[in-house]
Amino acid sequence: MAEPGSAAEKVKQAADIVKVVGEYVPLRKAGVNMVGLCPFHSEKTPSFSVHPTRQIFHCFGCGEGGDVFQFVMMIENVTFPEALRQLAEKTGIRLQARAFEKEADDPKAKERAALYRLHEEAGKFFAEQMSASGEGRAARAYLADRGLTGPVISRFGLGYAPSSGQALTRYLVQSRIPPGTIELSGLLIAESGTGGKSRTYDRFRRRIIFPITNERGKVIAFAGRTLGGADASGPKYLNSPETPIYYKSRVLYNLSHAGQAIRKAEYAVLVEGYMDSIALASAGIENVVASCGTSLTENQVKLLARFARRVVVNFDPDAAGVRATERSLDLLLEEGFEVKVLELPDDLDPDGFVRQKGEAAYREELGRAPSYLDYLTDRAAREHDLESPEGKVAAVNAVLPRLARIPNRILRAETARRVAESLRIEERLVREEIDRAARERRPEVKVSAPKIQDEVSLAERQLLQILLENEELRKEFVPRIEESSLHRGLATEAIFEQLLQTDPGVEVDVSGVAERLGTEQQKLLYGILASTAGSPGRDEAESSWGWLWRRHLERRLQKLPEEMAQAQRNKEMERFKRLNDDKLKLHKELAKIKKLVRFSNKSIPSGGNL
Numbered sequence: 001m002a003e004p005g006s007a008a009e010k011v012k013q014a015a016d017i018v019k020v021v022g023e024y025v026p027l028r029k030a031g032v033n034m035v036g037l038c039p040f041h042s043e044k045t046p047s048f049s050v051h052p053t054r055q056i057f058h059c060f061g062c063g064e065g066g067d068v069f070q071f072v073m074m075i076e077n078v079t080f081p082e083a084l085r086q087l088a089e090k091t092g093i094r095l096q097a098r099a100f101e102k103e104a105d106d107p108k109a110k111e112r113a114a115l116y117r118l119h120e121e122a123g124k125f126f127a128e129q130m131s132a133s134g135e136g137r138a139a140r141a142y143l144a145d146r147g148l149t150g151p152v153i154s155r156f157g158l159g160y161a162p163s164s165g166q167a168l169t170r171y172l173v174q175s176r177i178p179p180g181t182i183e184l185s186g187l188l189i190a191e192s193g194t195g196g197k198s199r200t201y202d203r204f205r206r207r208i209i210f211p212i213t214n215e216r217g218k219v220i221a222f223a224g225r226t227l228g229g230a231d232a233s234g235p236k237y238l239n240s241p242e243t244p245i246y247y248k249s250r251v252l253y254n255l256s257h258a259g260q261a262i263r264k265a266e267y268a269v270l271v272e273g274y275m276d277s278i279a280l281a282s283a284g285i286e287n288v289v290a291s292c293g294t295s296l297t298e299n300q301v302k303l304l305a306r307f308a309r310r311v312v313v314n315f316d317p318d319a320a321g322v323r324a325t326e327r328s329l330d331l332l333l334e335e336g337f338e339v340k341v342l343e344l345p346d347d348l349d350p351d352g353f354v355r356q357k358g359e360a361a362y363r364e365e366l367g368r369a370p371s372y373l374d375y376l377t378d379r380a381a382r383e384h385d386l387e388s389p390e391g392k393v394a395a396v397n398a399v400l401p402r403l404a405r406i407p408n409r410i411l412r413a414e415t416a417r418r419v420a421e422s423l424r425i426e427e428r429l430v431r432e433e434i435d436r437a438a439r440e441r442r443p444e445v446k447v448s449a450p451k452i453q454d455e456v457s458l459a460e461r462q463l464l465q466i467l468l469e470n471e472e473l474r475k476e477f478v479p480r481i482e483e484s485s486l487h488r489g490l491a492t493e494a495i496f497e498q499l500l501q502t503d504p505g506v507e508v509d510v511s512g513v514a515e516r517l518g519t520e521q522q523k524l525l526y527g528i529l530a531s532t533a534g535s536p537g538r539d540e541a542e543s544s545w546g547w548l549w550r551r552h553l554e555r556r557l558q559k560l561p562e563e564m565a566q567a568q569r570n571k572e573m574e575r576f577k578r579l580n581d582d583k584l585k586l587h588k589e590l591a592k593i594k595k596l597v598r599f600s601n602k603s604i605p606s607g608g609n610l
């Protein structure tokens with residue numbers, strides 16, 4: 001991928017992987033490396049590490065790993081040329097069109113690029129309609145009524161979809177957007193009319209348009225809101241359908257604006273609607289994102305976790321949304337978020353509240369918001385009669401399941417104490433119940449580390465590390481490995497094979513080796529590079545060799561009885577005799593190696609899997 005001297009290599013060097021990853025994952029220093037919670041699997045304790053010197057990342061939990069390009073490709077779900085383009089833009093390195101040739105070859109990437117362009121154009125069209133068209137006047141009046149004027153409208157790119165039903169399509173065609181892309185965007189709807197004729201019209205008509213952007217601020221979809229009034233038709237909000245660049249469940253509205261503010265404030269305000277987040281953000285509460293629906297998805301929670309682990313949830317206070325709200329709150333709790341719940345007075349939604357009472361009043365409410373568990377406890381205490389034993393049991397049971405979901409043990413114990421206090425129950429009882437609930441809790445959905453990685457012994461890692469880093473020892477050990485076929489059948493066989501083919505005495509090009517490996521083996525290689533510490537020398541090389549040689553012999557020995565029995569059954573006496581000789585030789589060899597290893601096993605740290 002990144003050949004020496006190539007444009008990709010230049011970008012790779014300029015884009016420090018720690019900085020790039022740091023924009024997605026909060027990292028902290030651990031020794032020479034940086035660690036954080038893995039963005040590719042769900043976890044509570046960090047097993048994701050980034051190596052500044054080697055410029056690689058690796059997760060010990062799920063086994064993902066690679067260089068900065070692979071990170072961007074995975075987290076953004078894009079192809080290599082797209083990742084290259086993003087990183088080049090970020091580092092200010094100009095690339096020649098040639099660098100993106102592959103992008104043009106990949107139909108999926110081409111499709112996405114076309115869709116981005118379409119949405120940019122459509123956004124311009126809607127904005128123009130809002131500011132300049134006669135029809136747009138009604139939309140402007142509607143927004144002005146809600147306190148949204150010029151600067152806010154342009155900041156959020158708000159637009160207007162005219163009622164004609166053909167205007168956008170005409171505009172896109174004029175802008176030379178291919179018909180296939182227009183169709184793919186879902187901004188055009190086909191309706192079969194009379195006589196089998198189908199006609200098409202714009203999806204959004206007579207609506208205020210909210211562009212939906214990804215975290216990088218690129219428009220990927222639209223939401224349209226009716227202007228209200230008697231002639232409003234259809235649902236209050238209408239969304240773009242899902243496309244190759246828009247997955248509803250992976251988007252948080254306003255995140256491209258709010259991301260930095262959330263990191264700075266170390267918490268996010270989570271609201272339901274577009275208008276809520278726009279109203280709060282324009283009032284000065286910048287760290288606000290909207291879920292665009294009451295049911296948060298796991299993807300949205302993970303997306304948010306990349307910016308902060310604390311959240312104040314301020315959903316609309318309507319009863320219908322309560323269950324969905326609780327599911328969302330539970331999800332946040334399970335992902336290790338510190339969750340607070342804000343209920344605004346007078347049944348106001350965030351938009352209405354901040355418009356009536358202003359930023360300071362809203363901040364005051366934010367400061368007052370109770371933790372989710374305190375909120376639940378208060379509610380349980382209100383809903384049940386704490387004077388009666390039955391009431392107490394019911395109240396505790398309403399809170400316990402959530403309490404058990406708090407992944408952090410200390411926080412859980414502390415919360416249990418508060419719950420017990422509020423419900424006037426002995427703390428011991430609450431704790432016992434939690435422990436039981438924790439035991440009976442459904443097994444956590446966890447991505448287990450690839451088995452293959454468990455099968456890689458320390459000796460294997462060490463020997464590979466030596467081959468990768470120590471030219472002197474590589475010269476010596478390559479012939480020995482080749483001769484003994486020691487690496488055959490190992491999980492890392494393919495990596496060994498690549499290293500055996502590398503010219504002796506020349507520094508190993510790790511990315512080059514990685515490129516010639518399959519995905520699993522690549523992950524393994526990065527895992528080895530990430531996990532090894534220090535520079536093993538001759539002693540370690542010899543003892544690793546010893547351990548691997550021993551395992552190699554033992555495996556062969558294990559297979560012999562079966563083969564010998566087979567030879568006997570088939571009356572192949574020659575073969576039987578040869579196998580028996582092998583057996584004796586293997587035993588002898590093994591005794592020798594065991595003796596050797598006993599003397600030098602200092603250099604194999606414990607936990608060597610052997």
Ligand SMILES: [Zn+2]
Pocket residue numbers: 038039040041048059060061062063064
């Ligand atoms: Zn992971």
